[in-house]
Amino acid sequence: MSAPPLLKVENLSLRFTGKTGSLHALSDVSFHVEKGEILSFVGESGCGKSVTAMSILRLLPRSGVSYPTGRILFDGADLRTASERQMQRIRGGRIGMIFQDPMTSFTPVHTVGMQIAETVAQHRGVSHGQALKRARQMLDLVRIPDAARRLGAYPHELSGGMRQRVMIAMALACDPELLIADEPTTALDVTVQAEILALIDDLRRELGMSVILITHDLGVVAQVADRVMVMYAGRIVEEGCIEDVLARPSHGYTAGLLTALPLPGPHNHRTRLAEIPGAVPRLDREIDACVYAERCAFAEARCRSGLPSLAPAGASHRAACVRADAVAAAMAGNDIVRAWA
Amino acid sequence: MSEIHVALEGVGKTYHVGGGGMFAKARPLYAVDDVNLTVMRGETLGLVGESGCGKSTLSRLIMHLERPSTGRIAFEGTDLNAVPANALHAARQKFQMVFQDPYASLNARMTARRILAEALINYRVGSRAAIAARVEEIAAVCGLQPYHLDKYPHELSGGQCQRIGLARAIALEPTLIVADEPVSALDVSIQAQIINLILDLQRQMGLTLIFVSHDLSVVAHIADRVAVMYLGRIIELAPVFDLFAGGAHPYTQMLLAAAPRPVPSARRRGQAVAAGELPSPLDPPSGCHFRPRCPFARERCTRERPALRPYRDGHTVACHFAEDIAAERT
Amino acid sequence: MSEIAVAPRPLLVDLLALALRFLRAHREVSVMLALIALMALVGILAPLLAPDPAAINPANRLKPPSAEHWLGTDHLGRDVYARLVFGTRTSMSVGFSVAAATTLIGVVIGLYAGFARRGGAIVMRINDAMMSIPAVLLAIALASLMSQGLTAVIVAITIPEIPRMVRVVRALVLGVRQQPYIAAAVSIGTRGVPLVMRHVIPNTLGPVLVQATYACASAIIASAVLAFLGVGTSPDVPSWGGMMADARRQFRLHPDLMLYPGLALSALVLIVNILGDRLSDAMDPRKARRGIL
Numbered sequence: 001m002s003a004p005p006l007l008k009v010e011n012l013s014l015r016f017t018g019k020t021g022s023l024h025a026l027s028d029v030s031f032h033v034e035k036g037e038i039l040s041f042v043g044e045s046g047c048g049k050s051v052t053a054m055s056i057l058r059l060l061p062r063s064g065v066s067y068p069t070g071r072i073l074f075d076g077a078d079l080r081t082a083s084e085r086q087m088q089r090i091r092g093g094r095i096g097m098i099f100q101d102p103m104t105s106f107t108p109v110h111t112v113g114m115q116i117a118e119t120v121a122q123h124r125g126v127s128h129g130q131a132l133k134r135a136r137q138m139l140d141l142v143r144i145p146d147a148a149r150r151l152g153a154y155p156h157e158l159s160g161g162m163r164q165r166v167m168i169a170m171a172l173a174c175d176p177e178l179l180i181a182d183e184p185t186t187a188l189d190v191t192v193q194a195e196i197l198a199l200i201d202d203l204r205r206e207l208g209m210s211v212i213l214i215t216h217d218l219g220v221v222a223q224v225a226d227r228v229m230v231m232y233a234g235r236i237v238e239e240g241c242i243e244d245v246l247a248r249p250s251h252g253y254t255a256g257l258l259t260a261l262p263l264p265g266p267h268n269h270r271t272r273l274a275e276i277p278g279a280v281p282r283l284d285r286e287i288d289a290c291v292y293a294e295r296c297a298f299a300e301a302r303c304r305s306g307l308p309s310l311a312p313a314g315a316s317h318r319a320a321c322v323r324a325d326a327v328a329a330a331m332a333g334n335d336i337v338r339a340w341a
Numbered sequence: 342m343s344e345i346h347v348a349l350e351g352v353g354k355t356y357h358v359g360g361g362g363m364f365a366k367a368r369p370l371y372a373v374d375d376v377n378l379t380v381m382r383g384e385t386l387g388l389v390g391e392s393g394c395g396k397s398t399l400s401r402l403i404m405h406l407e408r409p410s411t412g413r414i415a416f417e418g419t420d421l422n423a424v425p426a427n428a429l430h431a432a433r434q435k436f437q438m439v440f441q442d443p444y445a446s447l448n449a450r451m452t453a454r455r456i457l458a459e460a461l462i463n464y465r466v467g468s469r470a471a472i473a474a475r476v477e478e479i480a481a482v483c484g485l486q487p488y489h490l491d492k493y494p495h496e497l498s499g500g501q502c503q504r505i506g507l508a509r510a511i512a513l514e515p516t517l518i519v520a521d522e523p524v525s526a527l528d529v530s531i532q533a534q535i536i537n538l539i540l541d542l543q544r545q546m547g548l549t550l551i552f553v554s555h556d557l558s559v560v561a562h563i564a565d566r567v568a569v570m571y572l573g574r575i576i577e578l579a580p581v582f583d584l585f586a587g588g589a590h591p592y593t594q595m596l597l598a599a600a601p602r603p604v605p606s607a608r609r610r611g612q613a614v615a616a617g618e619l620p621s622p623l624d625p626p627s628g629c630h631f632r633p634r635c636p637f638a639r640e641r642c643t644r645e646r647p648a649l650r651p652y653r654d655g656h657t658v659a660c661h662f663a664e665d666i667a668a669e670r671t
Numbered sequence: 672m673s674e675i676a677v678a679p680r681p682l683l684v685d686l687l688a689l690a691l692r693f694l695r696a697h698r699e700v701s702v703m704l705a706l707i708a709l710m711a712l713v714g715i716l717a718p719l720l721a722p723d724p725a726a727i728n729p730a731n732r733l734k735p736p737s738a739e740h741w742l743g744t745d746h747l748g749r750d751v752y753a754r755l756v757f758g759t760r761t762s763m764s765v766g767f768s769v770a771a772a773t774t775l776i777g778v779v780i781g782l783y784a785g786f787a788r789r790g791g792a793i794v795m796r797i798n799d800a801m802m803s804i805p806a807v808l809l810a811i812a813l814a815s816l817m818s819q820g821l822t823a824v825i826v827a828i829t830i831p832e833i834p835r836m837v838r839v840v841r842a843l844v845l846g847v848r849q850q851p852y853i854a855a856a857v858s859i860g861t862r863g864v865p866l867v868m869r870h871v872i873p874n875t876l877g878p879v880l881v882q883a884t885y886a887c888a889s890a891i892i893a894s895a896v897l898a899f900l901g902v903g904t905s906p907d908v909p910s911w912g913g914m915m916a917d918a919r920r921q922f923r924l925h926p927d928l929m930l931y932p933g934l935a936l937s938a939l940v941l942i943v944n945i946l947g948d949r950l951s952d953a954m955d956p957r958k959a960r961r962g963i964l
Contacts, residue, residue, distance in 0.1 A: 044528035159618060160392075189391035189619075190555065194599035216528065219558075219601030223608055246603065260533035261603065262562030264585055270385075270563060272537045276530035279498065339604040406854050430860055438858045446851035450689070450873040459869070460859035509859060 004076070005032035006177055006210050007056070012070030014055060024283045025051050026234045028069070033178065038204060038211040040225035042218060042257075046280060048234040049214045053180050057097060058087050075177070093123040096171030100183040102163035105170070106155040112166045113151025116173050123174045138169035142199060161192035165199070172203065179204070182214045197224050218257060222246065230254050233281055233291040236310065240317030247340035248328045250319035252296035255327050263335045290321070298323040298330070346382040346517060346549045347403060351375050351412035354398050358623065368623050372398040374573035375412070377649065382516070385543070385550040387564030387581065389557060389596070393622055395573040396553050400519045403551065404438050405429060434464055437510035441522035443502035447494040453480070453505050454490040460512040475512070483508040484538060500531035504538065511542055517549045524559060536563060557600045561585045569593050572622055572630040575649060579656040587670075589652050589663040592631045629660070637666050685873070697953045703946035710939060714759035721753035724909040733925055742931055745914070746921055754909040755931055761821070761898070761910040762891050762939060768825045769890035773832040774883045780833070781840020782867060785848065795841065798834040806831035810893050814903040824903040828893045832886045839882045843875040850874070877954030884947030888940045895936055911936045
């Protein structure tokens, strides 16, 4: 791990400004992605995980969006100040992306082969024939049976799982160094989800690329991620190696997410689940206290008086919680935590 | 627990798709195919399966929102598809439904108060004042504040909308609730709130609950018995712990293996767990529908449709070779 | 918290409250509606705003604008300004009557087509057949079959407009019927007319209103075409189409006689069309905030 990280985001803050006021969508988000690793963003809707990904790709509209602070260093170059032309080369070229709904990424009027080939031709400047050959290879790579015939299929003719594979094929066609996958399996059935996750995991091994996997499902995270970044209300609340975070959850919110999950076993059956009371805070102003304090089972007076910074909570593990030790101690009896310890 | 609440006998629902045009011939789609099922009073039956397996159609049939093409559904002993419309209308009070999408299941043009009052007005339960009081009462039971009642659905959060959906379902004091993916659209922390609410309501009112979900961990938590569906058929029906200890049907086993769980043993890096695509429901394979994806399939599976047969105590399975497979696994 | 709030309020009260909320949120729509109201006011107050539009004065033919005749006179010496102002009445009453009649009849037939399986198919085939005839042609044929008069014109234009509305309403009804809130309403025992009035109609209203504005705009043009061709309305009734027909003969020497009614017609149609456009934007759930109309 002595090599510089592929992606390094530093102190990124993002504000949406509209007629009715502004929204602090991201506050001081810093993280990095190593070469060849899967980093997972987890959190509930509105926590900023998708917005972070969109910021990296610069896919947010220009009007109404401002970045008071922060740099996004991709292979050393700041994407925030890159020109739109540079970004066009990077998007779909060096950074591939897949989304929850594959239909939105395809044109319904062209065959999938054409669409993959076009991406390749655009980024590589190769002939149409070569691009089509590449498309065929890609469909093989994502284990689509009978790839030659599928090249001529239209998006609507494919099943959901198949479409998601084709989208992965398209995202990988230009050998990206980083793949950003935003809830890639949320709309899929569990058996298809398992296949797609295994596929993403295999491919990053074969191709040596890095992956940012955005999900709300801790099960998905535990299955494939190397590192996990828990987000809440536009901030990173806990971050670290998956083994460390799940063996020693050190933030009240991570603890809340874990205890809210239904667990198997007769002693858990039909018991009341631990609820997280209240709702996500409004982000229309700067919060200079722990963003989770109002809902936290571990909160003390000092949680409401100052902003906790991300502090080491283990070997490769940081948490923004002044009660980290108390949380970890209280969670030691949790079934999931015990399984990881 | 011993009294039969709903009994399904050979229930099937066939849709005809692709027709309608002048030249295309409609093809039959067996959304639900020969389902036999009894639900006991007070129990929680989980219904799991992947998209297109017929679990939603089955819940609509039980709710009498659609008529079965074959078979009969006896609700508290009466086949409500064979009675006059007014008798069905009267019986509807007894069974209610909770839907997946908290917003789409509420009419966006009505306030929460009107949504909740509608059921009570339909069945004229008491005076206007009595209805108004009852609306506030059921809202409170479902954890809603009085000021929520004067809001439109889009002014409320997903969790609050689902609480309204639940309040509407219990307004007429039903005996059966069919919950079709009631927590799938919600965030984890809200999911816990709604599951708790469902458990509380069920205990207080002694409800029978049919809980439909693709999320196995939720079903494992809440259900007493679980039915697994595949391409319109129930392929396994078992007490919850028997099923989640590793089902008898290869499809159940595949589902359980594929479900993401936040435990280290679930980390199966690089190895594919599930095989094959779901076949088209318009052209299902002969014999056992699961045959093309089944690692244990033999010649008999092509020829003969496996019936749902007793496997162990209270545990039925539709697989010719369940015992052999179990022996092979150990 | 009173009982009034719980009782099913009449649809109208509900709609009014909804409309008010909607207007506050969408300024462009309100501006267009205000402009239309202004033109309607001109039409209503025509006798106060202008002299007699039918007064013939052969000695004063084809005069340029003056203090007495603000926009000059036509080939019979009639005041052009007065005819323009009174013409507003014809255009607007035809436009809005057609829009109202089309909506009313179209919604009823469309609801039937959306709910009845077999009957619906028959209605749609008849609908398709009617839509294959050009609307203006059909209107001309119908108008020439009937006696002269405004009502005849309105009927003649309404009939070809109905199939379009039926098609829109049926598609909407088919969509709404699939919505979970309909299944929910059926589950709690709502059926028949209350189901349609409470759940179906309010949720189809947006696109229907938009279609109504398009019907209105095309009816205004169609009425001008009929008047221009001299079908339906008597030449004595001032109308913009009629004015343009009269101006045809003097077009070389007095193009302004064509210009005024032409401009008025374009302006009104434009306003109505913009209204329809903005309405459809405002009511598009993907563009507007969820839930408002």
